Amino acid sequence: MHTEAIDPPGIDWQRVSPKYVTVRLVEWAAANLAAVLVLSAPLAMVLLGWWRWPPLWLAVTVPAVMLLAALWRLVLIPRQVRAIGYAERDDDLLVRSGIFFQRTMAVPYGRMQYVDIAVGPVERALGLCSVKLHTASPGTNAHIPGLPATEGARLREQLAARGEARLAGL
Amino acid sequence: MTADGHLPGQPPAPTAPAPPAPVPDSTETSDGDWRRVHPASPFVRGWFALAAIIFFFGRDLLERMLQGQAVFENGFARRAPWLLGGGALVLAVAVLGFILTWYFTKYQVSGGYVRVNTGFLFRQHRQARLDRVQAIDIVQPLLARIFGLAELKFEVADAGESAVRLAYLKIGDARQLRATILARASGAVPDARAGTGPASGPAAGTGSVPDPGTIAGHGTIGGTGAVGGTASGELYPGDHPARPAREAPEATVLAVPPSRLIGSLLLSEQSFVIVVGGAASVVLSAVTDNRAFYFYLVPAALGLAAGYWNFFNKGYNFTAAVSPNGIRLRYGLLDTQAQTLPPGRIQAVKISQPPLWRPLGWYRMQVNVAGYGASGNAVEGNTRTILLPVGMFSDVLAMMSLVLPDPGTDAPAAVFAAGLSGRDSDGGFVTTPRRARLLAPLTWRRNGYAATGTALLIRSGRWWRHLVVVPHQRTQSMALHQGPLARWFRVADLVLHTTAGPVAPRLTQAGLDEARQLFDEQSARARLARKRQTTEQWLRQVVPATAPNAVTGAAEVAAPLPEAAAGDARPHHQQEGQQHG
Numbered sequence: 071m072h073t074e075a076i077d078p079p080g081i082d083w084q085r086v087s088p089k090y091v092t093v094r095l096v097e098w099a100a101a102n103l104a105a106v107l108v109l110s111a112p113l114a115m116v117l118l119g120w121w122r123w124p125p126l127w128l129a130v131t132v133p134a135v136m137l138l139a140a141l142w143r144l145v146l147i148p149r150q151v152r153a154i155g156y157a158e159r160d161d162d163l164l165v166r167s168g169i170f171f172q173r174t175m176a177v178p179y180g181r182m183q184y185v186d187i188a189v190g191p192v193e194r195a196l197g198l199c200s201v202k203l204h205t206a207s208p209g210t211n212a213h214i215p216g217l218p219a220t221e222g223a224r225l226r227e228q229l230a231a232r233g234e235a236r237l238a239g240l
Numbered sequence: 241m242t243a244d245g246h247l248p249g250q251p252p253a254p255t256a257p258a259p260p261a262p263v264p265d266s267t268e269t270s271d272g273d274w275r276r277v278h279p280a281s282p283f284v285r286g287w288f289a290l291a292a293i294i295f296f297f298g299r300d301l302l303e304r305m306l307q308g309q310a311v312f313e314n315g316f317a318r319r320a321p322w323l324l325g326g327g328a329l330v331l332a333v334a335v336l337g338f339i340l341t342w343y344f345t346k347y348q349v350s351g352g353y354v355r356v357n358t359g360f361l362f363r364q365h366r367q368a369r370l371d372r373v374q375a376i377d378i379v380q381p382l383l384a385r386i387f388g389l390a391e392l393k394f395e396v397a398d399a400g401e402s403a404v405r406l407a408y409l410k411i412g413d414a415r416q417l418r419a420t421i422l423a424r425a426s427g428a429v430p431d432a433r434a435g436t437g438p439a440s441g442p443a444a445g446t447g448s449v450p451d452p453g454t455i456a457g458h459g460t461i462g463g464t465g466a467v468g469g470t471a472s473g474e475l476y477p478g479d480h481p482a483r484p485a486r487e488a489p490e491a492t493v494l495a496v497p498p499s500r501l502i503g504s505l506l507l508s509e510q511s512f513v514i515v516v517g518g519a520a521s522v523v524l525s526a527v528t529d530n531r532a533f534y535f536y537l538v539p540a541a542l543g544l545a546a547g548y549w550n551f552f553n554k555g556y557n558f559t560a561a562v563s564p565n566g567i568r569l570r571y572g573l574l575d576t577q578a579q580t581l582p583p584g585r586i587q588a589v590k591i592s593q594p595p596l597w598r599p600l601g602w603y604r605m606q607v608n609v610a611g612y613g614a615s616g617n618a619v620e621g622n623t624r625t626i627l628l629p630v631g632m633f634s635d636v637l638a639m640m641s642l643v644l645p646d647p648g649t650d651a652p653a654a655v656f657a658a659g660l661s662g663r664d665s666d667g668g669f670v671t672t673p674r675r676a677r678l679l680a681p682l683t684w685r686r687n688g689y690a691a692t693g694t695a696l697l698i699r700s701g702r703w704w705r706h707l708v709v710v711p712h713q714r715t716q717s718m719a720l721h722q723g724p725l726a727r728w729f730r731v732a733d734l735v736l737h738t739t740a741g742p743v744a745p746r747l748t749q750a751g752l753d754e755a756r757q758l759f760d761e762q763s764a765r766a767r768l769a770r771k772r773q774t775t776e777q778w779l780r781q782v783v784p785a786t787a788p789n790a791v792t793g794a795a796e797v798a799a800p801l802p803e804a805a806a807g808d809a810r811p812h813h814q815q816e817g818q819q820h821g
Contacts, residue, residue: 076732076755078759171721171723172721172727173720175717175720176759178766178770181716205716205737206397206739207716207717207738207740208739209716209717209737210716
């Protein structure tokens, strides 16, 4: 895995579990297929001759565009999952994400207020969990999804221990 | 309810040998006692309901009298007992509710905590750690002011979004409680017998601007060191631990004259919109020969007048003062408010200048303070986060010297001037590289950053000028962002995360290499700054090795007491400001 452009050089990124792609696929299906189906309803109505409006081209275009966008997002999912990474440095945790819109975040251990572990139904079936760090700032959106449950527990313990050792005030 | 009920330095000072307990006379209560708010509080809070009832009945009565009708209808005598009985019942229930509310609202300051219990059906116990205090406000709405009452608001970092509120106390009690809380939160009280901690702390905290002369001749900055020193003499009496904490003395740093406040309102963005909108509607009605446009102006004018009034009412008589316990801001025409921000509690500062203010050289300052941003009421949050409603450049420097006592550079005035009005590499700023000028054709020469020893300065905006200052030790976390366009131009954004508030520090379109380097450097700087700051108690953030010197220093510093205690803004150049922590 090569390091991307905005990352600090020489970081050995830990990647999330490839099984997280399945979680993202389920989420994608729930959101996008439903949207495409709803938007296709006028097309069906027009084809059945029940509705006179909208015109056929509009009724075809809208769901088609939605479908294309959804497929594009579908194609991106495996790459997006591969782009998520985290690295435990001596004093802070680095979290990166994104392919087109990249983000690299550094959260000092001493600033962590608490660490959340969340498990959804699909994640539970796959033995995954997601870890979320909170600081005093609402802008700290450090979210590491798709960790194997054991790795998530280890990370949480590790973060808590390091946070305690380097605890700072606000 | 006594005016001097709080005794500092008893239970929270386990190391100090217990002094003989003071004779508990009638005017003093001991430290851990539960106390109640003023009995009139529920009535002052519920005045709106009472006023509404009086208004409706009174109007009815008045109309009848004016119309010459009998005040009471026929047959009133028959129903009178029932009406009176019902009215009395409602009144009794209301008064009982008020009394119960008052009876079950208690507060206590002891053992490093403030505890407040409220409610009688749904009881609520809230406690807040004193050393996590972020700000203390004393608020006096008009009615409370008439009765000499005040509300005390206490923001803590670890209490979630809601602050501790005590409404209402007598104004003297509120000040007394504020002094007690601040004396304990500062760490001064447990150390009272040693008498060393406070001595050099305030000087370091408030007066360590390297050269007061460079701060645009504001002699009062140098004078603040003297204020800090005098505080240790009388605030924390080592021989009298039973004496209640006194209010820390303070020196006024600046005041905003009403004329400038009015001017700033007239030249604000909304005035511009009004003028343009008014002109447009006049032109439209002239062209279309339609009078209807005027009708839209009436509600708009009413709303705007209310907005202006609100701002004027809140910003009137704005004064900033400095005391060993932090920055004091006072303002208000009808409703007055006094905020105390202890040293080191300001997370980020934004200095901004709309284009209409530029000819007059005015600036506005806003701050992020933990607890302020999260307060539910948006209007209240807005006014509380204003550090300076309108001020000249010298005022900005004076306030910055309070917020950031050690600017970490030799020429703070030059750096801040470059941050506010400079472009390109003035004052050591690093701007957006030339290759990315198409991304920000107007602002690429302004967008930039400069790092001093203690803070990161981020400047932006060509017409609406902004300068954001984030102390290194207040950075929570940070992130680099880059979109596809930015990647094409090899630039990136650096976002610093601070607590919720009006300031959102974001360095836009920095060169990729510079941004990456800053990301690393900033992590290192924040780490170093965090290590340097060891405790939340600001008077204790002093190396103990300086203790013997500090005692003599305190004596010297305490000498100009009468001058400083006068509390005036008279410039007196003193060298205490050069004591670095």
